Amino acid sequence: DAGVIQSPRHEVTEMGQEVTLRCKPISGHDYLFWYRQTMMQGLELLVYFNNKAVMDDSGMPKDRFSAKMPNASFSTLKIQPSEPRDSAVYFCASSSRVHEQFFGPGTRLTVL
Amino acid sequence: LAKTTQPISMDSYEGQEVNITCSHNNIATNDYITWYQQFPSQGPRFIIQGYKTKVTNEVASLFIPADRKSSTLSLPRVSLSDTAVYYCLVAEGAGTALIFGKGTTLSVSS
Numbered sequence A: 001d002a003g004v005i006q007s008p009r010h011e012v013t014e015m016g017q018e019v020t021l022r023c024k025p026i027s028g029h030d031y032l033f034w035y036r037q038t039m040m041q042g043l044e045l046l047v048y049f050n051n052k053a054v055m056d057d058s059g060m061p062k063d064r065f066s067a068k069m070p071n072a073s074f075s076t077l078k079i080q081p082s083e084p085r086d087s088a089v090y091f092c093a094s095s096s097r098v099h100e101q102f103f104g105p106g107t108r109l110t111v112l
Numbered sequence B: 001l002a003k004t005t006q007p008i009s010m011d012s013y014e015g016q017e018v019n020i021t022c023s024h025n026n027i028a029t030n031d032y033i034t035w036y037q038q039f040p041s042q043g044p045r046f047i048i049q050g051y052k053t054k055v056t057n058e059v060a061s062l063f064i065p066a067d068r069k070s071s072t073l074s075l076p077r078v079s080l081s082d083t084a085v086y087y088c089l090v091a092e093g094a095g096t097a098l099i100f101g102k103g104t105t106l107s108v109s110s
Helices: none
Strands: A005-007 A012-014 A020-024 A031-038 A042-050 A054-055 A066-070 A074-079 A088-097 A106-112 B009-013 B018-023 B031-038 B044-048 B051-054 B061-064 B069-077 B084-093 B105-109
Touching: A020 A088, A020 A106, A031 A074, A042 A066, A042 A074, A054 A066, A074 A088, A088 B009, B009 B018, B018 B084, B018 B105, B031 B061, B044 B051, B044 B061, B044 B069, B069 B084
Parallel strands: A012 A106, B009 B105
Antiparallel strands: A005 A020, A020 A074, A031 A042, A031 A088, A042 A054, A066 A074, A088 A106, B018 B069, B031 B044, B031 B084, B051 B061, B061 B069, B084 B105
């Protein structure tokens, strides 16, 4: 298996622009997680899905962030409008058991 | 969710055994203890998970005392490539997300 695939790997955008991050989980995994990592805050859980349904999105700023999982093999995290404080590495992870998560390589987002 | 406390950093030399202890005083009956490893510029990687006593795999061993209020990750004969951040997490069996703390930064020198 190719593992969790994320795209793009790097994204540089200007404040106010829309950003869409994409994730393809490992086939057969029922859980999908979106995390954000910064030096100051560490690794924060934004949202996670079980069988395509949102289980917990309490960590996601809902005024500008939205996450979708239209099918079992694809998820998006959208930021609109983006702000400089959104600059971080965004990780997608998938799992068949909640504790043993497999992380993707991450998307490094820079908002100028 | 049970809160975990682990050292911010540790230093070691190649070939030594490293033990990282994590305290989780308010761990619940259904909680499992899980450890992840993260290298720079990579996502975290699952290392080991346990509920009680001792668990061993090809990478590490996890020691959990009877009261389960702490756990110790043991890395035998570390090498330079074991330099990473190690996270201790506690969460319920199924359907509960993991909360990552600051982790322990392990630095291995030659």
